[in-house]
Amino acid sequence: MNIVLKMELDSMGTKKEVRDSFDNVLSQIPWLEIEGDDTSSNVQRLCYKAKYPIREDLLKALNMHDKDITTAAVCVYPARVCDAVRALKAAGCNIPVASVATGFPAGQTHLKTRLEEIRLAVEDGATEIDVVINRSLVLTGQWEALYDEIRQFRKACGEAHLKTILATGELGSLTNVYKASMIAMMAGSDFIKTSTGKETVNATFPVAIVMLRAIRDFFWKTGNKIGFKPAGGIRSAKDALAWLSLIKEELGDEWLKPELFRIGASTLLSDIERQIYHHVTGRYAAYHDLPMS
Template sequence: MSLKAVEMPHAAEEHKRNPGFDLDLGWLRHVRMNRSALERRAATIGTRRSVKKQWQAAWLLHAITNIDLTTLNGDDSKGRVERLCAKARQPVRTDILTALGVEDLGITPGAVCVYHNFVADAVAALEGTNIPVAAVSTGFPAGLTPLATRIAEIEASVKAGAKEIDIVIERHQVLTQDWQGLYDQVKAFRAACGEAHLKTILGTGELATQTNVAKASLVCMMAGADFIKTSTGKEKVNADLVTSLSMIRMIRWFHEETGIEIGYKPAGGISKAKDAITYLAMMKDELGNQWLSPHLFRFGASSLLNDIERQLEHNVTGRYAADYRQPLV
């Protein structure tokens, strides 16, 4: 059975960009997160449904379109970035796509994410595709360089061709409840982005409580963030389902109050195909089908694609390939 006959998650139409709103401290005072309730809900997400065979393959193919294919290592080089971009152009082997009957769907990841220094290299390597380049700017991963330096880095990344900017907030502003300071910085970053979309990285593993995570999410959305993102991938604790629920429920509340759809990006530690399906199921259940679109949902991942390709090959052949059969970089 061709996967073209299987219902796959549909991409949403282009949504209205977040214009930003005034900081509403009264709204923040109403934010309270019940960690025990979040943990109970998170424990059921992966057990409530099961997708198998061609339906599983369809969901995994869709998951590829939600990946920000990423390299953020200290030993990154132009060659590594070019290899990553080559993988982005052809994320799954042609023989697997042909066997699944989807070789003409043009499946590619949501973006390629690199350090600012490699933006121009990635843009050149992806020329002729519709794959955007995302840059981690603003003193990634700590976000503690001078404000003027961080804003200049955003402007330089945009000038080099980045269409998306992943910024990091100063976590101490959340821990000390300096909501005005956080709002002002994110608003300045949004202005520096211009037409490029802004993803705000909260560093949730360093924010102490789920209420802090929720409040930081809300402030960043008020300031004009197009996406909110869990982690840099460098913290001790990165993306998990409990924190994801805190953040996407703020996205839902924000949408109910403003009519604006904000994207969500879990990052760090998501490396298995089954985890990708669990996150997609969570987004579908909590926010609806439109949030399955790459305009509104991304994985920040470097090795997730490897496992997805292995699972797709298993769907075709009945055997699992060794990891080296799908080298990423």
Template sequence: MSTLTSTQTQLPQLHLPRNPGLPLDLDRVARVQANTSAIERRAATLPGRRSVKKDYQAAWLLKAVTCIDLTTLSGDDTEGRVRRLCAKARQPIRADIQDALGVSGIQTGAVCVYHDMIETAVDALQGSGIPVAAVSTGFPAGLSPFHLRVAEIEESVKAGAREIDIVISRRHVLTQNWQALYDEMKAFREACGDAHVKAILATGELGSLRNVARASLICMMAGADFIKTSTGKESVNATLPVSLVMIRAIRDYFDATGYHVGYKPAGGISKAKDAITYLALMKDELGNRWLQPDLFRFGASSLLNDIERQLEHHITGAYSASYRHPMG
């Protein structure tokens, strides 16, 4: 199948200069605005603007798989569950489906776990090249003492996490304390060392799209490698209007500095058609370079099930039961 190609996952920022951040520029932050009605109108048109069919749809879905941070963040996580998840990350699409599509070597972008499961995940993924991401800094609320949040990052890096998903203090955004947000993010970035950092904005709790835009800019100024919508634990997670705001903040930052910053929508993305919409949005707003897993990730778990079902339908013409596509 000539339109389908294998994509090998790479460690984020491996081939691009890492965003070093900038001095905090409060005048620039104050100039950032968001036209909510215009953003919502544009976002409403997105699901119907791109239509890909047959082999092309399958190729886009395979691309989406390589951009998934396969995630388990439950209080009842066990080593067995994490090892099954890692096995699924190594081979997210059944071998017979890959053979029928003429591809091989498909893997997910990362496996995301709590700190206690880092060593288990690192061991289970040994030799695969798939990085382990750890949620940190008092995830999901980010309300533990500051020195403990910094120490948590350092311990996770020491345990083998190559990516750290931190949560910002929402109160700094809601009170417009941009200096505090910048200093916090900068400290988190420094604690990560060589591990790259995804800044979770928890956009559903920030009050306005303007706040989302300003928080995105400040986190990038402080050295974030990725900006991410949500923890997945809020009542409102990734949405297209929020994504449009954050993606355009990334574009403006790149235009001003030349540094690439990645984007990760998380929470509520569970259907294959939604994955294609987000990929199309990235292509439209940022271009093909941002369709690679070093600059784009989905924070998801159930999304993979639906993608695998859609790929089997592409091959056989029939939908299989969802239980035929277990997560792990």
């Protein structure tokens, strides 16, 4: 490991933790449902959970029931975008619908197919698109081709936000992670994201520091703020706070908002709700105590 990265990681445990409240953590979690067995009813359940992520009685006990706490986005497969848009409209809320695309998670379909998948998701109402890059372009040093592909993704998104998944666990080196991060931002990405959550190695602090330094370098050179989204392996409220601390240390408080920071973690919301339940009741919740979690 790079000695500078090692020093940064070793020092994290001694730095002041970010004492964000649970509502700040919740506001930055897109509650994900991207399993292959998605159905219309599952998406409806997901959207309800996105609007009401914590039981109302628990929020009242914390005097947070009037804060309109929701998750940052609902993320689904392209074929379920219509279901999500319909369900959220029926619920009377404006939570963004995000869609994975471009042959998620491998990104190994034809370019025309990947572009059409983006366009269809946007037509169906997705306002955020999570694309995956062709990792082979990174591994073989075809940087211009990678840039050209992401530019085409950007154009296909139209006004929808583009979140580019680098799948860092498959890029071979931290140097490649930095280069891919810079190219994704130069090509028009609104966010760069560590992983699909399907790789053997997902979000890690060494990779995150490299990506965050790239975001900082890009901001210094262009004045443009690009968002960051770690995904995969973030399962507990404690994990989430560690990531919030890292963002604060590397990029500052201005990045600690849903427009510039998200956490992709399917199981994280459940743990946050269980921690709140324990704080309020003094006991740990059984699964039936927290429905749809």
